[in-house]
Amino acid sequence: MASLKTGVIGVGWFGEIHCSVIVGVPGMELVALADRDEARLGEIGGQYGIAALHTDYRDLLADPAIDLVHIVTRWDSHAEIAIAALKAGKHVLLEKPMAPTVAECAEICAAAKAADSFLMVGHVCRFNPRCIAAQKEIAAGAIGRVVSLNGRRNVPAAWAEGALDKVNPISDTGIHDTDLMLWFTGSSVTSVYTQTVRVKDYAYPDMFQIMYRFDNGASAIYESAWLMPESAPFIIDERMSIIGSEGFIQVQDTFPNLGLCTATGFTGPDTTYWPRVGGVTGGALRDEVMYFASCVANGVTPSVITPEQSMAAMQTVLAAQESAESGEIVRIG
Secondary structure, rough: OOOEEEEEEEEHHHHHHHHHOOOOOOOOOEEEEEOOOHHHHHHHHHHHHOOOOOOOOOHHHHOOOOEEEEEEEOOOHHHHHHHHHHOOOOOOEEOOOOOOOHHHHHHHHHHHOOOOEEEEEHHHHHHHHHHHHHHHHHHHHOOOOOOOEEEEEEEEEEHHHHHHOOHHHHHHOOHHHHHHHHHHHHHEEEEEEEEEEEOOOOOOOEEEEEEEEEOOOEEEEEEEEOOOOOOOOOOOEEEEEEEEOOEEEEEOOOOOOOEEEOOOEOOOOOOOOEEOOEEEHHHHHHHHHHHHHHHHOOOOOOOOOOHHHHHHHHHHHHHHHHHHHHOOOEEOO
């Protein structure tokens, strides 16, 4: 089988991680990069030995040899680029959040339906083995009917300095666990109420809490604070409990399953999402990339998450943003 020739559009911090995954996946070949920042483009191109470097993503899409593209740009450009890529006949792995409005998400979904190629939005938490195990047990009825969920995803304060003047954290971190809650319950959110707290003077708040009500009667509470100090022993404080009518499940990615104590302190290196092992990037992101590549290679429509499910998650977090701005309960549907 010929290798899937792959291009990456957007080679910032996470785009570079995508590149590091692609080059380690059998059956994939990283052949082209696109980014508006010419200096960054040259840096990453040199790092991976890529000759086809484009400051305009349209030039990358015009290459008939490219089978598949990863779109790892800011979400406000997702609709334009994803639709253009699908129209160009490329298979598309689109990073989440899907797009900043429900209308743009719907446009992407419509383009995917009209295309002969595949689209998958990269919800990496659905490839976290602990989340997969939780969903499997829920689907098998191990804890009965899901009645309550409680989640958190607290991240370093240092991240806020470069992000919270540009992105709303309700969409940026909330999209992960909102999608998981939709997946675990198999239900839609009918109402949402959000509170925020400002600690520093960014355009968007440092902390938020969301209350969801689902159409199956379940309720959920979720929080995310961009306030963790440098001294924290882990990068992300990530956990969720799912209470059912007959049991419960704990999903835990905090309290490190790998603890490293040195003369400079205690840390918990990532072993879940994109750990580097033997010079190769692995983890849930690699599993996601391999899954989508396998779907493309075998002509099988991706089913772990559909574009419509990703749009539902976006509609939900955008309603949470609306609630934060209005101070009122927002009803969906």
